[in-house]
Amino acid sequence: MTEKRVRVRIAPSPTGYFHVGSARPALFNWLFARQHGGDFVVRVEDTDRTRYNAEAVPDLADSLRWLGLDWDEGPEVGGDFGPYYQSERLELYHHYAEKLVSEGHAYRCYCSPQRLAALREQQMEQKTDVGYDRHCRHLTAAQHAKYQAEGITPVIRLKVPLEGQTSFHDVLYGTITVENKTLDDLILLKSDGFPTYHLAVVVDDHLMEISHIMRGDEWLPSVPKHILIYNAFGWELPIFAHVPLILAPEGKGKLSKRHGGVEIRYFRDHGYLPEAMVNYLARVGWSYDDKTEIFDRDALVRYFGLFGINISPARFSYKRLDSMNAYYIRQLGADDLASRLVPFLRQEGLDVESTDLIPLVPLIQERLKTLSEAAGWIDFFFREPADYDATLLVGKKMTASASRDALQQAHERLAALPDFEVETIDSALRALADELGLKVGQLLGVVRVAVSGKTVAPPLFETLSILGRERVLTRIDRGIDALSALTD
Ligand code: GLU
Ligand code: ZN
Numbered sequence: 001m002t003e004k005r006v007r008v009r010i011a012p013s014p015t016g017y018f019h020v021g022s023a024r025p026a027l028f029n030w031l032f033a034r035q036h037g038g039d040f041v042v043r044v045e046d047t048d049r050t051r052y053n054a055e056a057v058p059d060l061a062d063s064l065r066w067l068g069l070d071w072d073e074g075p076e077v078g079g080d081f082g083p084y085y086q087s088e089r090l091e092l093y094h095h096y097a098e099k100l101v102s103e104g105h106a107y108r109c110y111c112s113p114q115r116l117a118a119l120r121e122q123q124m125e126q127k128t129d130v131g132y133d134r135h136c137r138h139l140t141a142a143q144h145a146k147y148q149a150e151g152i153t154p155v156i157r158l159k160v161p162l163e164g165q166t167s168f169h170d171v172l173y174g175t176i177t178v179e180n181k182t183l184d185d186l187i188l189l190k191s192d193g194f195p196t197y198h199l200a201v202v203v204d205d206h207l208m209e210i211s212h213i214m215r216g217d218e219w220l221p222s223v224p225k226h227i228l229i230y231n232a233f234g235w236e237l238p239i240f241a242h243v244p245l246i247l248a249p250e251g252k253g254k255l256s257k258r259h260g261g262v263e264i265r266y267f268r269d270h271g272y273l274p275e276a277m278v279n280y281l282a283r284v285g286w287s288y289d290d291k292t293e294i295f296d297r298d299a300l301v302r303y304f305g306l307f308g309i310n311i312s313p314a315r316f317s318y319k320r321l322d323s324m325n326a327y328y329i330r331q332l333g334a335d336d337l338a339s340r341l342v343p344f345l346r347q348e349g350l351d352v353e354s355t356d357l358i359p360l361v362p363l364i365q366e367r368l369k370t371l372s373e374a375a376g377w378i379d380f381f382f383r384e385p386a387d388y389d390a391t392l393l394v395g396k397k398m399t400a401s402a403s404r405d406a407l408q409q410a411h412e413r414l415a416a417l418p419d420f421e422v423e424t425i426d427s428a429l430r431a432l433a434d435e436l437g438l439k440v441g442q443l444l445g446v447v448r449v450a451v452s453g454k455t456v457a458p459p460l461f462e463t464l465s466i467l468g469r470e471r472v473l474t475r476i477d478r479g480i481d482a483l484s485a486l487t488d
Contacts, residue, residue, distance in 0.1 A: 006038025007211050011201065013045045014056030017263040018063040020316065021216065021246050021255060024281045028243060029214050030069040031282070031304040038211070042074030043204055044085045047194045063264035067274050068297065073208075081208040086200050093195035096203050096233070097156045097188045105232035106188055108154035109136035110147040131184040132157070156189040158228060166224045171241035172311050173217075178224045186225055198222060202229040210238050214306075217242035241306050244313040246284055255316045271344055271371030273332075276325040283324075285314030294327065322369045329368050334361040341374050348375035350382040359466055363458035377458055381467065385453025385475065390482040392455060395438070395446040403446050404483035406436055410447055411476045420469045426461045450479030 008029040012022060033040035042064070046052055057075055064071060073079025083089055100106035109132075116132070123130045137159060139147075147154070160183045167177040188199040195203070205213060220242045230237050246255045255262055261270060267277055279295055287310070288295070288303045295303065329337065338357035345352045357378075364377045395403045413428045414420075433443040444460050451472055457463060464472050 004211050005209070006033060006036035007041060007209050008033050008038065008214060009041035009043050009205070009208065009210050011043045011045045011204075011215070012056070012060055013048060013051070014060070015048070015051040015053050016056055017265055018056075018060045019262055020264065020267075020281065021262070023063065023067065023264050023277075024246060024284060025215050025243055026064065026069060027067070027278060027281050028286075028304070028306075028309075030071075031300055032212065032214065032306070033072075034301045035304060039072040040069070041079070041081070041208060041210070042071045042084065043208065044075060045197070045200065046085055046087045047197075047200060049087075049194075059263075059265060063268070066268050067264065067278055086195075086204065089200070089204065090193060090195070092207070093189060093199055093203055094193070097195070097199060100158070100188070100232055101156060103232075104159070106156050106158050107137055107139075107185075108144065109157045109185075109187075110139075110152045110154045111135055112152075129182075134185055137185060153191040155187045155191050157185040157187055158225075158232065160185050160228055166227050168223055168227050168237065168240060170220070170223070171239060171306050172309055173220065173242060176220070176223070180228075183224060183228070188229070198225050198229060202226050202233075202235075205238055206230070206233070206235045212239045212241065214241045214243060217244050217311075241309075243309055244285060244311055246316045247313045249315055249317055251315045259316070260318050269372075271368075271373065272321070272325050273328045273340070273371070276321070276328040279328070280321045280324050284316060285310050285312075293324070326369045329371070330365060332365075334358050334365075337361050337365060341371055344371045345375050345379075345382070348379060350375060350379055352382055356382070360458075363462055363466075367458070380452045380454070380457075381463075385451070388449065388453040390486055392449045393446060393479050393483050394486070395442045398438075398442060398446070399488040400483050400486035401488050404480055406432075406438065406443055406446050407450060407476055407480050407483065409436065410443065411473060411480070414464070414469065414476070415473055417469075420465055422461045422465045425464050429461070446479070447476070451475045 010022070010026045010029055012018070030040050032038070042060070044057060061076060071077065073081060074084045078084075097106060101108065111132075115135075119133055120130060136154075136157070161180045164180050165177050166180055166183075167175055169175050186198055187196050189195055204210075223240060223242075227237065247253065248255050248259050261267060264277075268274075275296065278297060278300070279293075282295060282300050282304065283293060286304070286308050288308055332340070335354070335358060338361055339354040341357055342352060342354050345357070360378050360381060364374060367377065368374060393403055393407075394400050395406065398406070409432055410429065413432050414425065417424050417428055429443060429447070430440055433440045436443065445455070447464075448457055448460050449455060451464065451467060467475075
């Protein structure tokens, strides 16, 4: 027997920007496909036109590309199983819904929304099961003809078996069984000609030869309905694996905007590395052993397995993501980090090239949690320090005039140095601090604010050397002037 080709898919509804909650199952599917040399398919479930958002698919494509999750079939790339937009597949759903009607597995229902509403109200009052009462399941041919003559467009409903049970196996949740009598005769095709999710998903997963369905466990309750549809068609079932949702950091409720950024574009725009994001998303609720945190993409493809997924929901931790991101930033080569920083610095209005940044990389690489923090560290290399509060220039436990004197002396020493190398500056300023009876930190603090406008900045001797003597002296002059305006 030849083994079935592994074909997995994600089936996003284009209603908004791509969310980490969807990115995680997307990653799992991608890893699974790559691990088995199979296909990763993107199918756009866009039959709900009221919630359609034109930016969603381009955002999805950008996000997947950014994460490095290339897809073999779907938007932009096409494929042999298209179309990959459900809105372009309406005829197929019609065809298959009609097939079930003609084979006796489904029927037309003419009930008006008013009748269904009244029915629901009555059921609520009597506290009986809420659901469709199967009124149209047994209509005679004459009754059908009468409704058709009235011009009512029917929906198509599945004839759910009235007795027995429906069971299926989920790789993570095990065997799940429901009593058929608890299931409604669900709608397959709506009167506007659009399929319901249930019909479309089954038809598409079948026609696209999807072998494994891996998705968020919010879809688990729908599976028995899908099984009944598969059975009605006589189609082979795919393998199901439902993965738990990502919870909010505090462990209660779904991760949502209120906790921080939740869209993949947010993380991209805030200076997270796709490598870190992928590693983090894989590790939320999946483990290989109980200690390994860092998995690069190849390691994930090698080691990822459905059985390592924990079915208790996992919390999203911004802190863990940040530390993972910092780790991946530290691993980058100087050229690579410099070129990744360019767009973030330009966005802050700094006119930089990556070659300008290479010498600065050693000053900040260990300090960055995200790429977007870089501007806050090194902007003053590319423009004059923003106006800062002159009182920041006053050194710790120093007066304004003592700080001014110290700056004046520093100016003279630095102006007289034979060169502007790090070691030369280092010994000159240490010696000066000594002579002035100051702690090194006191003197450096004053100089730091004068040249950078900040109290926290990259290592000072390196900073001075890279800034160059001329700029350093001019900024120290500015500091002296600012201090002169202060009284002790
Ligand atoms: N369109 C559904 C969604 O937006 C797809 C669910 C599934 O994967 O079957 O998540
Ligand atoms: Zn009906």
